[in-house]
Amino acid sequence: MTYNPIKTERRGHVLEVTLDRPKANAIDLATSRIMGEVFTDFRDDPELRVAIITGGGEKFFCPGWDLKAAADGDEVDGDYGKGGFGGLQELRGLNKPVIAAVNGICCGGGLELALSADIILAADHASFALPEINSGTVADAASIKLPKRIPYHIAMEMLFTGRWIDAEEAARWGMINQIHSGADLMAKAREMADLLASGPPLVYAAIKEVVREAEDMKFQDAMNKITKSQFETVETLYRSEDQLEGAKAFAEKRDPVWKGK
Structure with a gap:
């Protein structure tokens, strides 16, 4: 039986997508392609109205690109599949609400994935960063998105320094919508999803x-x-x-x- 790093569950009109790839939920090319298929199916299924994306476990939402996979031969600019990296960032015609339930560390491409959602809820222990600067690479999607989402100077500081911010600071700058305890995060995400699923x-x-x-x-x-x-x-x-x-x-x-x- 082939291991699938993406777990999905349908709850009425809501699709829950869990990135479950121990130890850190990093995304390699194969995982990105699976995510692209999942979100394409979500987009095209008339019975599904809202999606929740979260990470498995309690420590990591997603740290982004799998550097170990890259060291083993995965190309950084390889075929990420439908929707680009993580299946959401470049998926055309995705006109349904997506909620990110950030359950832990959210950095690099993981933060870019969260920014691709429409609403971001975070656990009180979640943390955020764009550490690409420390490895001599560019957080390309974040460089486009983040200065439009939060104050320019804060976005540029994160991009230039790679510094970490906690959930409280992320909420203060408007990067995320709400903070909840880790135990309550998914219940609150489901509550939000059910509210949206009941709408037009x-x-x-x-x-x-x-x-x-x-x-x-x-x-x-x-x-x-x-x-x-x-x-x-x-x-x-x-x-x-x-x-x-x-x-x-x-x-x-x-x-x-x-x-x-």
């Missing part, structure tokens, strides 16, 4: 596409693209049964029943 999936899809596409656009250009019906997910929403259901539920003073169509 077509609206989430529209939000994610607009946010993603408008990131490098001027405000008015993005608004013009919406009014000219150039966002596919927005147009799908406005032609959907769910759009009508939302209006009916409001008028009838009841909770809407979202079908995602």
Whole structure:
């Protein structure tokens, strides 16, 4: 029986993905390709609405690239599979919410993986860093993402020095949403996932596409693209049964029943 470093569990409309690769949950090429398949299947499955990504054990979320695998011949710039490194960073059309439950050390490519999620919850003992500077490499995805997520000078300090920050500081700079005890982390992640899974999936899809596409656009250009019906997910929403259901539920003073169509 072949060992699979990625464990998945479906809970209704929620997919839980656990990176379980002792001792540290580092990602090699084979693991990245599996993750790409998992998140592609999640993207394409109409019954799944929300994903949670976490690490196995209590010490590591993910330290990023497996340096031991690299020493054994894995190419740093090899074929990471669908979605790029970790399956999330470059996965096109992923218009569903993803929650990262950071259960421990989260650094390098592991931090880049967490930053690819939409919501980040962290255990109170979690820690974060971009130590690539110490090995003479570039945290490429983090160099693009982090200065847009937290204050520029803090992001640059992390990139330039590789210094570690704890969960409290990460929350202070807005890198993560919430801090929970290690024992409560997954329960809180599931609570958040269930809340999102009960919401309107077509609206989430529209939000994610607009946010993603408008990131490098001027405000008015993005608004013009919406009014000219150039966002596919927005147009799908406005032609959907769910759009009508939302209006009916409001008028009838009841909770809407979202079908995602």
